[in-house]
Amino acid sequence: MTSQFSSSSLPAPQVGTVYGVVLNDHRSLARFGDALEAPPYKGAPKAPAMYLKPANTIVADGATVRLPKGETAVEIGATVGIVIGRPAARLTADSALAAVAGYVLVADLSLPHASYYRPAIREKCFDGACPVAARTVPAAEAGRLADLKLTISVDGVAVGTRTFTELVRDVPRLLADVTEFMTLSVGDVLLLGVEYQAPQARAGSSVHIEAGPLGTLGFNIQAATEAAQ
């Protein structure tokens, strides 16, 4: 994979396929509220509610991310990526952690979208929509996920924090439920979930995420250029 998609001082991290999941924490489910049971959803997700961040979205720490034409703001879905270390298929929760190489800090960017009914391709797959930190931290060095706190700042001002204490599916459970039907390959990344209504950044701002043992990740948000890129 190359860094041709967005200007950046570093090449894009070499990752396989990046998958994400929404509504994997109880706080987000609570925010969704009664809408979970109403049409069009008619009930909370049973299987992990997944999406894919394709190759064009992956950019490095320090990238400048240009929003699609006409867009002025983006949600900063600060999260942790589970980096796969061995082919992972039909894992059981008991043994799933053996397939994990480590964890990486990821900013899953989305154009704000109210409906989760249809795949949000334009909203989640625009060029540069997935800044990934440079270093995958081995599981042994990452500490307890329950102790991890991500702090998101926009232009130097803290706008939100993210913890992983209220997960619907923890890492082993998520890996088991995903690999029940799809194989993850070495280098693939499974995001542990983004917060519903995550903090936003506007075009022209600079975003910084602090993640303790997982390091930091920064990027700039810009409006679309007028001419074709």
Added chain:
Amino acid sequence: MRRARIAWQGAIHEAVPHGEQQLKLADGRIVDETEVIWLPPVVPGTVFALGLNYADHAKELAFKAPDVPLVFLKGPNAITGHRAFSRRPADASYMHYECELAVVIGKTGTRIAKSDAMDYVAGYTVANDYAIRDYLENWYRPNLRVKNRDACTPLGPWLVDRDDVADPTRLALTTRVNGVTTQQGTTADMIFDIPTLIEYLSSFMTLAPGDLILTGTPEGLADVKAGDVVETEIEGIGCLMNTIVDDETWFANAHFDKARTA
């Protein structure tokens, strides 16, 4: 020109047709098409698939045709080659094929105008975008458990060069299950045509060589069972063959021999 990617004698080769039932490798070796392992004709980059892109199919599923393309993505795990097996899990009650024209992107592009879009097409192949409707949920629907299952999107047999297809907007699509025709349509009935899809996707994403756009399927869905041989054919592009197998066959050590003799 039409080209296949195959595995033969411990290596991966590009091959071209040699008569009806044989392939020719670059060095001149001739092999029978049933002896080789057919790989997807391109190493897939980003795989886009269209939902409800034929008006009759949208109606069949009781949906209004969409105003913007309904696009979902697949990972590389989903893709398999010609003459491969796809697994129908024991708990599935409705698994159906979807015969689709797959467009292979040939060069990198962003913000591609509709009028230039065909310059970015390398060629075409056939996809069978199986779905297991039992697992449908209303979250980013069609969800990955329905559409991104291992080896449930056969692709092939050939990559056919763009310029060898005079008019991709008038190709007959046919699916046969055990030799009986169950789905018939034409690419003329696509709601969003190929240039429109390329313009739409590239308005916010950079398309790259090897990216695939599976352009949707017409009406004529039917349940397929273990043992069924499913042929999805597109006029001038190829006939993609796949066999449905059950869990026992899929996971059995000797599954290959067993299914061949079934």
